[in-house]
């Protein structure tokens with residue numbers, strides 16, 4: 001199943017800049033059978049676990065986070081780029097290749113001790129997910145796992161996460 005999904009993800013060379021091969025998931029999710037396979041795969045991975053919240057990362061994380069939350073009877077929490085969330089936020093900054101970036105979550109989004117699954121479309125260097133884990137920690141969530149549709153294993157993004165965090169990725173390069 002992951003192999004079929006893989007064939008539907010388009011490589012776009014030199015986007016957003018020279019030397020990066022962008023893994024374009026739009027070609028996969030526009031096919032209803034493929035989109036369903038992705039969501040079913042992730043649902044199956046977690047269907048026997050108690051999860052209170054799916055925390056999804058802007059913006060492609062939302063695409064997969066919402067149907068997964070629905071299937072798992074979990075709530076949906078969003079991590080957003082700065083300045084988008086209206087109420088009080090926690091913020092974490094992280095390094096990019098050039099400069100820094102930040103992400104935010106509502107301070108009251110997760111009640112302390114609630115079980116949380118973090119999801120994003122793709123794991124590359126791991127900077128985004130590392131910062132997201134810090135945010136979840138800050139507001140008291142209990143991280144039970146991290147899920148991705150795509151993992152670029154050659155970038156070793158997993159190393160940025162705690163050894164005891166369970167990581168699921170459907171399609172690996």
Ligand code: AMP
Nearest residue numbers: 021022023122123124125126127128129
């Ligand atoms: P990173 O923080 O390096 O793990 O980057 C992860 C974020 O950047 C994800 O939210 C992805 O959507 C995006 N991203 C990074 N590299 C790629 C790539 N080669 N193709 C598609 N998306 C990417």
